[in-house]
């Protein structure tokens with residue numbers, strides 16, 4: 469017998485199959501094949517002992533939809549599966565997922581290090597609002613991974629980055645950062661929103677926690693807000709006594725210790741049983757349903773998003789009105805090799821380019837678009853365009869805009885899954901108008 473046929477255990481389904489099936493099964497009562505929307509706030513207890521066990525976390529089950537819902541839990545399992553993680557927790561938005569993660573990790577006075585190439589909303593959340601909770605974020609240039617090591621202090625509890633960074637075109641070398649964090653005994657958290665698990669699986673490269681704004685490519689149709697936290701299950705929370713919230717008895721649960729009791733899913737259990745319970749940014753069952761449905765076509769959509777983006781980037785690079793294009797799929801990109809390593813299925817579909825005509829040309833171009841929608845989102849089936857300097861980044865000085873990759877000449881595109889010729893035609897006429 470060959471070693472191949474001797475192998476036992478469950479079949480390892482491919483990504484596309486798991487995107488359709490993971491976490492879901494026909495409804496045991498009705499036989500419904502699609503995951504139903506369990507539009508209920510609460511669940512009947514068998515008896516008082518059953519209720520007590522649920523409240524004590526000594527038994528799994530549903531009791532109140534702030535803490536868990538059958539539709540939402542299918543989504544949690546599906547994203548955890550696609551990310552190669554151990555367990556997941558959904559939240560009302562990507563930002564809510566980030567808050568729940570850091571509330572579970574940090575004590576007042578703690579610090580973390582973040583790549584400075586992040587979604588703008590994350591920079592504001594970390595730099596301003598988190599500051600008021602006593603958490604300090606140090607931003608570093610991720611181009612040199614050693615910058616993360618240099619920013620370490622005894623109070624550093626995590627490193628946060630986007631491998632494929634919003635607004636796009638930048639790829640961060642994850643492996644050396646994982647090594648630096650490992651030596652320091654702290655987890656690496658990756659915001660994988662821009663790539664989706666189809667293009668990049670950070671846990672395979674050693675990341676400990678993955679976060680998504682499911683609002684973008686996972687739901688994929690611009691119709692539902694959401695966030696998910698996935699834990700790898702591989703981080704040792706005991707080392708160095710750095711994470712008392714994970715390793716010391718919790719007074720609200722009769723002295724239960726999350727890491728000791730729940731082991732490789734202790735982090736998401738604590739995030740649910742404490743942070744989600746006490747702050748309440750729960751994902752609605754309808755949004756979970758729409759996101760589950762979106763994920764079923766993730767691989768198909770991402771392939772089309774990427775091939776359209778590659779076509780558009782090449783077209784723009786050759787266009788006389790365009791100064792530069794920052795897309796990691798172009799031969800001219802300094803991130804091409806990192807993209808080939810971490811994003812073998814393609815470097816996403818959200819990127820920026822610069823107009824020779826500067827600010828005024830940017831304003832004219834977005835207004836001249838007909839097929840592209842002028843709005844502040846990414847990861848929709850529809851192609852989207854925004855001129856950050858006149859919209860999302862208009863409060864900043866020109867110097868700050870340039871540092872954030874949102875200078876006066878910058879246009880950000882999120883390329884949809886429409887016919888590529890139609891997309892090029894719309895950009896061409898809008899560039900002529902500008």
Ligand SMILES: *Cc1c(COP(=O)(O)O)cnc(C)c1O
Pocket residue numbers: 561562563564587589590630634659661662681682683684693694695846
């Ligand atoms: C949109 C986005 C977020 C925030 O997610 P919301 O669902 O809008 O709260 C975080 N990170 C990245 C990379 C994003 O694109």
